[in-house]
Amino acid sequence: xxxxxxxxxxxxxxxxxxxxxxxxxxxxxxxxxxxxxxxxxxxxxxxxxxxxxxxxxxxxxxxxxxxxxxxxxxxxxxxxxxxxxxxxxxxxxxxxxxxxxxxxxxxxxxxxxxxxxxxxxxxxxxxxxxxxxxxxxxxxxxxxxxxxxxxxxxxxxxxxxxxxxxxxxxxxxxxxxxxxxxxxxxxxxxxxxxxxxxxxxxxxxxxxxxxxxxxxxxxxxxxxxxxxxxxxxxxxxxxxxxxxxxxxxxxxxxxxxxxxxxxxxxxxxxxxxxxxxxxxxxxxxxxxxxxxxxxxxxxxxxx
Amino acid sequence: xxxxxxxxxxxxxxxxxxxxxxxxxxxxxxxxxxxxxxxxxxxxxxxxxxxxxxxxxxxxxxxxxxxxxxxxxxxxxxxxxxxxxxxxxxxxxxxxxxxxxxxxxxxxxxxxxxxxxxxxxxxxxxxxxxxxxxxxxxxxxxxxxxxxxxxxxxxxxxxxxxxxxxxxxxxxxxxxxxxxxxxxxxxxxxxxxxxxxxxxxxxxxxxxxxxxxxxxxxxxxxxxxxxxxxxxxxxxxxxxxxxxxxxxxxxxxxxxxxxxxxxxxxxxxxxxxxxxxxxxxxxxxxxxxxxxxxxxxxxxxxxxxxxxxxxxxxxxxxxxxxxxxxxxxxxxxxxxxxxxxxxxxxxxxxxxxxxxxxxxxxxxxxxxxxxxxxxxxxxxxxxxxxxxxxxxxxxxxxxxxxxxxxxxxxxxxxxxxxxxxxxxxxxxxxxxxxxxxxxx
Numbered sequence: 001x002x003x004x005x006x007x008x009x010x011x012x013x014x015x016x017x018x019x020x021x022x023x024x025x026x027x028x029x030x031x032x033x034x035x036x037x038x039x040x041x042x043x044x045x046x047x048x049x050x051x052x053x054x055x056x057x058x059x060x061x062x063x064x065x066x067x068x069x070x071x072x073x074x075x076x077x078x079x080x081x082x083x084x085x086x087x088x089x090x091x092x093x094x095x096x097x098x099x100x101x102x103x104x105x106x107x108x109x110x111x112x113x114x115x116x117x118x119x120x121x122x123x124x125x126x127x128x129x130x131x132x133x134x135x136x137x138x139x140x141x142x143x144x145x146x147x148x149x150x151x152x153x154x155x156x157x158x159x160x161x162x163x164x165x166x167x168x169x170x171x172x173x174x175x176x177x178x179x180x181x182x183x184x185x186x187x188x189x190x191x192x193x194x195x196x197x198x199x200x201x202x203x204x205x206x207x208x209x210x211x212x213x214x215x216x217x218x219x220x221x222x223x224x225x226x227x228x229x230x231x232x233x234x235x236x237x238x239x240x241x242x243x244x245x246x247x248x249x250x251x252x253x254x255x256x257x258x259x260x261x262x263x264x265x266x267x268x269x270x271x272x273x274x275x276x277x278x279x280x281x282x283x284x285x286x287x288x289x290x291x292x293x294x295x296x297x298x299x300x301x302x303x
Numbered sequence: 304x305x306x307x308x309x310x311x312x313x314x315x316x317x318x319x320x321x322x323x324x325x326x327x328x329x330x331x332x333x334x335x336x337x338x339x340x341x342x343x344x345x346x347x348x349x350x351x352x353x354x355x356x357x358x359x360x361x362x363x364x365x366x367x368x369x370x371x372x373x374x375x376x377x378x379x380x381x382x383x384x385x386x387x388x389x390x391x392x393x394x395x396x397x398x399x400x401x402x403x404x405x406x407x408x409x410x411x412x413x414x415x416x417x418x419x420x421x422x423x424x425x426x427x428x429x430x431x432x433x434x435x436x437x438x439x440x441x442x443x444x445x446x447x448x449x450x451x452x453x454x455x456x457x458x459x460x461x462x463x464x465x466x467x468x469x470x471x472x473x474x475x476x477x478x479x480x481x482x483x484x485x486x487x488x489x490x491x492x493x494x495x496x497x498x499x500x501x502x503x504x505x506x507x508x509x510x511x512x513x514x515x516x517x518x519x520x521x522x523x524x525x526x527x528x529x530x531x532x533x534x535x536x537x538x539x540x541x542x543x544x545x546x547x548x549x550x551x552x553x554x555x556x557x558x559x560x561x562x563x564x565x566x567x568x569x570x571x572x573x574x575x576x577x578x579x580x581x582x583x584x585x586x587x588x589x590x591x592x593x594x595x596x597x598x599x600x601x602x603x604x605x606x607x608x609x610x611x612x613x614x615x616x617x618x619x620x621x622x623x624x625x626x627x628x629x630x631x632x633x634x635x636x637x638x639x640x641x642x643x644x645x646x647x648x649x650x651x652x653x654x655x656x657x658x659x660x661x662x663x664x665x666x667x668x669x670x671x672x673x674x675x676x677x678x679x680x681x682x683x684x685x686x687x688x689x690x691x692x693x694x695x696x697x698x699x700x701x702x703x704x705x706x707x708x709x710x711x712x713x714x715x716x717x718x719x720x721x722x723x724x725x726x727x728x729x730x731x732x733x734x735x736x737x738x739x740x741x742x743x
Contacts, residue, residue, distance in 0.1 A: 109577030
């Protein structure tokens with residue numbers, strides 16, 4: 001069986017740590033212009049059924065650093081739009097001898113199905129509301145850089161937890177590595193049953209932020225208003241926006257993160273997004289290195 | 304032609320009969336049950352020692368998919384699968400393409416199911432309650448009743464408008480036509496693909512809350528109470544729905560209900576890593592639900608067990624979870640699942656097991672089935688069951704065209720080994736050959 005990176009929940013803590021270490025090592029080497037492994041024989045398909053320029057570019061950049069070729073599929077122009085099933089698309093790519101797949105899909109579990117039929121490594125670049133493992137790895141590297149550790153930290157993940165794959169992957173990763181995870185949001189945007197999820201749940205932002213070392217904001221989708229899950233953007237911002245005022249109850253050195261794209265003035269205010277506490281740009285950069293780590297790991301190079 | 308099924312345990316809930324004895328069939332009719340007086344001129348004998356002889360099983364809830372979805376199942380394959388499952392009478396659901404919403408299609412179903420190529424079981428169609436299953440206007444229920452429907456239902460697309468449902472019930476009282484109601488408040492279940500609970504939260508899948516089923520169950524029971532229309536609640540899955548039905552029965556509402564084998568066998572946990580074989584409607588619930596559903600089976604709140612046989616082609620289920628259709632191919636396993644999980648565990652007695660799989664469903668829908676009393680059914684309908692046969696269900700050996708079977712590879716105790724509907728329509732290869740003798 002090839003190694004896949006389908007999610008964080010099914011990984012062991014030592015596997016996660018190995019991926020993080022690899023990512024940090026690649027970062028140091030790329031920045032110092034030192035040699036990194038060469039996977040020049042590998043061709044990886046970029047299969048983005050949901051648009052995401054930022055994540056796709058990050059994976060392409062990672063592939064480039066490793067000397068790989070990436071092959072892009074504009075899914076709207078592909079046979080998928082002609083009614084081909086996901087299974088047949090995957091089988092086609094398999095027999096076109098692609099070595100690996102990076103896949104984003106609107107349906108949770110779609111990468112599991114792809115891995116079943118592809119026969120080579122599949123990396124989940126975000127599936128529905130399920131998992132986004134490379135984002136969680138990027139965030140873990142960022143936290144390690146800023147705080148020096150993960151174990152024992154208090155981390156609040158704030159916003160639309162119910163519909164967020166970033167919340168799930170981050171929650172599992174941070175808990176497996178020994179952090180105290182708190183999910184914060186309005187009750188309409190928290191899961192109704194939490195027995196199978198990590199962490200503890202808060203509907204009160206002040207309680208959730210008390211003494212935290214890290215805050216991860218989640219993006220608020222506009223459709224949640226249309227679905228009646230919150231009254232208005234203004235109401236949400238008033239109750240859950242991360243800003244200097246709300247962060248007073250957090251640890252003095254608390255950092256603020258956001259997986260992007262940001263709704264400035266909604267889940268986070270401008271001064272916080274651009275200020276000293278913000279680690280948002282580091283998250284983006286680290287994304288490239290953990291995606292290198294993911295490729296290298298999946299192709300049998302480590303861990 | 305005189306056929307003797309000799310020395311079996313005869314279990315007939317319609318007359319409270321549980322004795323060791325024989326059944327004599329002449330041509331296609333049951334002549335005598337119990338101690339047979341005249342055993343001369345017997346042409347063939349099935350030795351049923353240690354087996355059960357029961358009224359032919361009755362399945363109230365089957366999707367035969369024809370017309371329109373013959374790639375999933377046909378009347379021929381579906382009825383053959385039914386015979387292999389021990390059934391002699393089945394009700395087919397109206398969500399075909401086009402739907403069963405007019406007398407011409409009912410004629411088509413009845414003709415086709417009576418043809419020699421079909422499995423030999425009686426097919427009793429359930430007509431669409433509203434035209435095109437659209438939930439907007441009533442179908443021509445009177446004409447369909449005359450054509451032969453035994454109940455009306457919008458199946459998986461239940462009427463949301465309570466005024467329309469009230470009118471439907473008033474009219475069905477007049478026609479003497481029971482309504483079969485899948486209970487679902489669409490405003491709560493829209494987009495839901497599994498139980499709203501701890502597993503859906505983990506997988507990030509949109510959940511269908513139990514309230515969607517329970518609110519609609521309550522509404523339909525209340526309308527039944529106030530209109531007097533017999534309403535059969537399809538596929539209960541939550542303890543709350545059962546409590547509502549229990550309450551409404553105690554208030555005198557003419558309601559009955561069924562459970563499907565998936566809902567007392569599997570939970571949401573079985574979905575595991577997005578396994579579409581376990582995508583059901585209503586969704587698989589929790590251990591607590593199963594415990595209370597078992598109690599309700601035991602105390603009779605749940606009247607019967609139906610397969611909800613829902614075949615789908617392989618390519619339709621090998622897709623991401625939220626794109627997969629609901630349901631599973633179950634008709635060949637339902638008896639075995641029931642015997643294994645409910646009878647051998649002591650939850651249901653043999654008599655009550657057969658009652659829920661045969662006599663009760665026949666009574667609810669006024670079908671000429673579910674009894675061994677001579678002359679009570681158009682032809683002899685009976686099933687011989689080896690209650691102790693251990694076997695593994697293999698979907699590749701099933702008669703159903705579709706292999707979306709969550710019971711695949713499970714080991715069961717108990718199986719129909721002979722199905723008789725006018726004549727032998729199914730004999731399992733595990734029915735020992737030395738137990739059959741022919742003297743013609």
